[in-house]
Amino acid sequence: MGPVHHDLAGEPTFEPMIQIDMEVRTFVSAWRHCDYVSTYMARMISQNRSDSVRHSNLFSSAFNELLEVAFRTRHADGELACRVSRHGATDRIELTFPCLPEERQFYQEAVSQVAGFEARERYLNSVSGDLAPSREVVLLELAVDYNATLRVEEADGDAVKLVVDLPLEGLEH
Amino acid sequence: MSPYNLLPRFKAQYDANNQEFSISGVVRPQAIDELGPSLTLLRDAIGRVRGVLYVNVRRLTQMNNAAFHVFSRIIIDACRARPELKFVVITSSVVGWTSRKFGRLSGIEPNITVEEYDSQFYPGQGFLEEGGFVPILRTQTKMTWRHERAILRRHGMRPGIVMADICCGIGDFAVLVQKEFQPSRIVALDHSISSLNYARRVMREFDIRGIEYTYGDASEMLLDEAQFDLVTCRHSLQIFNRPELILKELYRICKPGGRVYITNEKNSHCLGEPRAESIGWTYNEVAKLFGYFEMDVELGPKSRRYLIEAGFEDIRVETFMVTNLDGDPQDFADVIEAWANVYAGEMAARRGDGPEFVARFRQGFQDHIFAALHPKGYAGWPIWVASGRRPQ
Ligand SMILES: C[S@@+](CC[C@H](N)C(=O)[O-])C[C@H]1O[C@@H](n2cnc3c(N)ncnc32)[C@H](O)[C@@H]1O
Numbered sequence: 344m345g346p347v348h349h350d351l352a353g354e355p356t357f358e359p360m361i362q363i364d365m366e367v368r369t370f371v372s373a374w375r376h377c378d379y380v381s382t383y384m385a386r387m388i389s390q391n392r393s394d395s396v397r398h399s400n401l402f403s404s405a406f407n408e409l410l411e412v413a414f415r416t417r418h419a420d421g422e423l424a425c426r427v428s429r430h431g432a433t434d435r436i437e438l439t440f441p442c443l444p445e446e447r448q449f450y451q452e453a454v455s456q457v458a459g460f461e462a463r464e465r466y467l468n469s470v471s472g473d474l475a476p477s478r479e480v481v482l483l484e485l486a487v488d489y490n491a492t493l494r495v496e497e498a499d500g501d502a503v504k505l506v507v508d509l510p511l512e513g514l515e516h
Numbered sequence: 517m518s519p520y521n522l523l524p525r526f527k528a529q530y531d532a533n534n535q536e537f538s539i540s541g542v543v544r545p546q547a548i549d550e551l552g553p554s555l556t557l558l559r560d561a562i563g564r565v566r567g568v569l570y571v572n573v574r575r576l577t578q579m580n581n582a583a584f585h586v587f588s589r590i591i592i593d594a595c596r597a598r599p600e601l602k603f604v605v606i607t608s609s610v611v612g613w614t615s616r617k618f619g620r621l622s623g624i625e626p627n628i629t630v631e632e633y634d635s636q637f638y639p640g641q642g643f644l645e646e647g648g649f650v651p652i653l654r655t656q657t658k659m660t661w662r663h664e665r666a667i668l669r670r671h672g673m674r675p676g677i678v679m680a681d682i683c684c685g686i687g688d689f690a691v692l693v694q695k696e697f698q699p700s701r702i703v704a705l706d707h708s709i710s711s712l713n714y715a716r717r718v719m720r721e722f723d724i725r726g727i728e729y730t731y732g733d734a735s736e737m738l739l740d741e742a743q744f745d746l747v748t749c750r751h752s753l754q755i756f757n758r759p760e761l762i763l764k765e766l767y768r769i770c771k772p773g774g775r776v777y778i779t780n781e782k783n784s785h786c787l788g789e790p791r792a793e794s795i796g797w798t799y800n801e802v803a804k805l806f807g808y809f810e811m812d813v814e815l816g817p818k819s820r821r822y823l824i825e826a827g828f829e830d831i832r833v834e835t836f837m838v839t840n841l842d843g844d845p846q847d848f849a850d851v852i853e854a855w856a857n858v859y860a861g862e863m864a865a866r867r868g869d870g871p872e873f874v875a876r877f878r879q880g881f882q883d884h885i886f887a888a889l890h891p892k893g894y895a896g897w898p899i900w901v902a903s904g905r906r907p908q
Contacts, residue, residue, distance in 0.1 A: 378542070393716060394729065394730050395703075395730060396703070396737075396739060397610070397612050397738070400612060400738055401612045404578055407578070407580060411580060411581075411582075467624055469585075470584075470620060475548070475582055475585055476581040484581055489613075489616075
């Protein structure tokens with residue numbers, strides 16, 4: 344692994360790997376887009392991982408869930424931007440998509456819950472519960488099963504940006 | 517991106533004999549209705565079984581949370597309704613997320629257990645897979661490469677191709693191919709983590725590029741279909757009790773018009789002079805010993821049949837003999853010594869062979885070494901090479 348770069352704020356520098364932008368309207372016109380985009384990007388960014396096939400499978404699995412979350416946005420105007428960057432063993436997904444203000448609020452709350460202690464507990468309860476997995480549970484699962492860390496960042500206009508760090512290279516077999 | 521494929525990309529099956537429900541492929545529905553028939557099948561299966569229901573997700577490459585939730589709920593509900601029923605979910609260590617995700621279920625219901633399948637893949641795995649065989653594999657590949665570097669051209673090897681080496685071991689063959697033929701990409705797959713670690717270390721230390729080592733099970737690979745111009749699988753079909761399953765996978769990942777290249781032995785044909793008789797006896801016994809562990813080290817000449825039955829065309833078969841005259845005779849002797857240690861050592865002991873047999877068995881190897889190092893001697897190890905083209 345290369346030398347660790349830090350920018351002024353002390354946050355390590357993530358090198359950009361790939362970006363895909365598309366109209367949200369186009370994106371939400373077919374469910375299969377989630378699968379295609381996640382599979383395609385997973386393949387592209389996994390080639391120089393120590394185990395490209397396994398990495399790509401894991402990455403696609405996690406990324407698809409995020410895209411499915413974005414798919415359910417209630418604000419179908421504007422751009423969806425998916426960006427992947429890398430720092431050492433960690434891949435960062437930045438997913439920006441239009442949403443209503445109350446949805447943004449919702450994501451902020453959901454993400455702060457993910458960081459909580461009982462994340463695992465709550466995830467297990469949801470699996471045995473009656474309700475189909477909510478967007479919150481999906482985010483929770485990323486933390487529980489993929490050791491992801493999540494945060495919400497400001498985005499321009501009526502949009503939200505989910506930033507998800509995935510340390511897949513370090514997940515044991 | 518590829519055009520839309522409207523066929524369902526997953527398959528659910530129930531095998532009543534084994535009480536096993538299996539689901540495979542990519543399961544990423546938008547709405548749960550898309551899973552209707554599979555869910556019904558699972559519910560029916562639960563209704564019919566007694567004791568244990570096996571849920572096989574080994575070939576489940578992807579499943580989204582929505583689908584995971586409904587399948588899990590059916591199983592969890594069944595545990596609550598029928599406390600006498602047990603579920604065993606069989607995952608694969610190769611598909612990274614399955615063990616983690618399905619593993620959670622046992623924390624919810626004690627009647628659900630989750631097992632990773634691959635710990636005992638093929639009979640005799642323990643002898644060959646971990647550690648001990650590494651030095652032998654290195655020397656073997658060095659010896660076979662002298663022949664194969666010329667032979668490979670007749671079986672589809674050329675610069676710029678995309679190739680896969682399945683059951684790549686410690687990766688020496690991939691490295692040699694990379695240097696000699698410069699394919700544009702090599703995917704090298706094996707199921708031994710220690711071999712792969714070794715291969716990756718070599719790649720780093722020698723700054724080799726273009727080889728992607730990947731952990732996987734040759735009988736069910738995560739690799740996409742029809743993507744390789746050449747798929748090689750060396751000395752490995754012979755260690756599986758069902759080589760046709762592996763061949764099917766090699767066929768699947770090979771491009772139409774591309775070729776699958778396999779090498780195998782016929783151990784009973786190893787030979788030497790002087791002391792031919794003792795050598796011949798021992799290698800006949802080697803074949804039987806492997807047979808006892810369900811491995812067919814006599815497979816070489818059967819390659820043609822296997823390739824035809826797997827659907828290949830334009831089949832080419834040839835043989836070559838690695839001998840003590842190829843290079844340093846000591847290399848040959850070292851390989852035999854290593855075989856003797858494993859075959860007349862651990863394997864014979866596992867079969868329960870007595871000391872008398874083991875002594876005679878060992879003697880044949882010693883005689884083979886004697887022949888190899890003898891100034892007028894000759895010692896040989898024959899290999900069968902075969903390849904076939906996947907029809908367009
Ligand atoms: C006899 S070695 C041959 C290795 C190499 N091709 C060579 O010629 O040196 C067999 C190899 O098959 C691998 N293997 C065994 N079972 C496997 C499986 N199910 N999937 C992939 N590889 C497997 C072993 O780890 C081992 O490296």
